[in-house]
Amino acid sequence: MTTAYITHPACVLHDMGAGHPECSERLSSIEDRLIATGLLDFLNYQEAPKANHRQLERVHDAHYIKTVLNFTPREGQEYRYLDPDTLIMEHTPEAALRAAGAVVLAAELVMSQKVKNAFCNVRPPGHHALRNQAMGFCFFNNVAVGVAHALDKFGLKRVAVCDFDVHHGNGTEDIFDKDARVMLCSSFQYPFYPYSPLNTHNPLIINAPLKAGADSEAFRQAISDVWLPALRNFEPQMLFISAGFDAHLEDEMSHTKLREADYVWVTEQLMEIANCFAQGRLVSVLEGGYALGALGRSASAHIGVLMGVQ
Numbered sequence: 001m002t003t004a005y006i007t008h009p010a011c012v013l014h015d016m017g018a019g020h021p022e023c024s025e026r027l028s029s030i031e032d033r034l035i036a037t038g039l040l041d042f043l044n045y046q047e048a049p050k051a052n053h054r055q056l057e058r059v060h061d062a063h064y065i066k067t068v069l070n071f072t073p074r075e076g077q078e079y080r081y082l083d084p085d086t087l088i089m090e091h092t093p094e095a096a097l098r099a100a101g102a103v104v105l106a107a108e109l110v111m112s113q114k115v116k117n118a119f120c121n122v123r124p125p126g127h128h129a130l131r132n133q134a135m136g137f138c139f140f141n142n143v144a145v146g147v148a149h150a151l152d153k154f155g156l157k158r159v160a161v162c163d164f165d166v167h168h169g170n171g172t173e174d175i176f177d178k179d180a181r182v183m184l185c186s187s188f189q190y191p192f193y194p195y196s197p198l199n200t201h202n203p204l205i206i207n208a209p210l211k212a213g214a215d216s217e218a219f220r221q222a223i224s225d226v227w228l229p230a231l232r233n234f235e236p237q238m239l240f241i242s243a244g245f246d247a248h249l250e251d252e253m254s255h256t257k258l259r260e261a262d263y264v265w266v267t268e269q270l271m272e273i274a275n276c277f278a279q280g281r282l283v284s285v286l287e288g289g290y291a292l293g294a295l296g297r298s299a300s301a302h303i304g305v306l307m308g309v310q
């Protein structure tokens with residue numbers, strides 16, 4: 001069984017302006033590295049469909065979905081700010097629909113055993129998107145749309161989202177905080193953007209905050225001590241990864257010091273959990289990662305582990 005690689009040309013057209021770190025080259029830095037390493041030839045390449053309204057409405061309010069999808073640029077008003085960091089433009093609605101649709105397709109392919117697991121190389125990212133608000137470069141919460149699809153369509157009772165982006169996945173927490181079927185494991189620099197308070201009321205929100213300057217050892221210790229026992233206890237039937245690579249040493253978006261080997265290691269740990277409890281069912285979705293060289297190397301190493309060749 002293979003690993004699906006899901007992307008779409010429309011994801012490249014979304015553009016938040018010159019010099020914005022969430023740029024289209026992020027996707028090509030990953031794909032170029034997959035070509036250079038020869039991995040792309042062995043991936044099951046799929047074009048992302050658009051998520052439909054029903055799939056989006058599981059995790060977003062109808063009026064917010066309309067705000068994103070009904071945006072039409074006017075003469076002299078090509079952009080609109082939905083949040084101080086997050087610009088919408090003419091190509092954003094389709095890119096956002098394809099990014100969310102990629103994760104729905106990934107869930108379908110994995111649940112129907114057409115592939116072993118999947119990686120979605122998509123943008124805009126999703127984990128800061130709240131139920132009714134765009135935030136932090138995110139419009140629709142792609143991973144949440146996929147999780148909700150897996151829960152509703154396939155009747156799963158326990159799904160885990162593991163988010164190793166350097167920023168806390170506050171949108172995913174907002175969406176699933178009251179859903180007893182979803183565990184959210186998150187590691188993130190703290191205190192740091194988005195400055196959300198640590199959730200202490202929900203035992204399914206598993207936080208591994210990292211201090212500025214945290215290195216490989218601190219990261220692996222936090223995952224080993226905090227995430228892995230919680231995941232083993234929860235026995236998830238499927239795993240989703242919010243795969244942000246902005247905790248990397250070379251990424252100027254953060255002050256943590258992870259390396260490619262740490263992404264390989266954490267992916268191996270999560271594959272082991274998936275193999276043990278979830279018949280290997282795992283879907284990984286790109287979130288952040290802004291140092292293009294480090295992003296390409298880290299994401300392709302992560303994908304190599306998913307393929308079983310690392």
Ligand SMILES: [Zn+2]
Nearest residue numbers: 165166167288
């Ligand atoms: Zn991030």
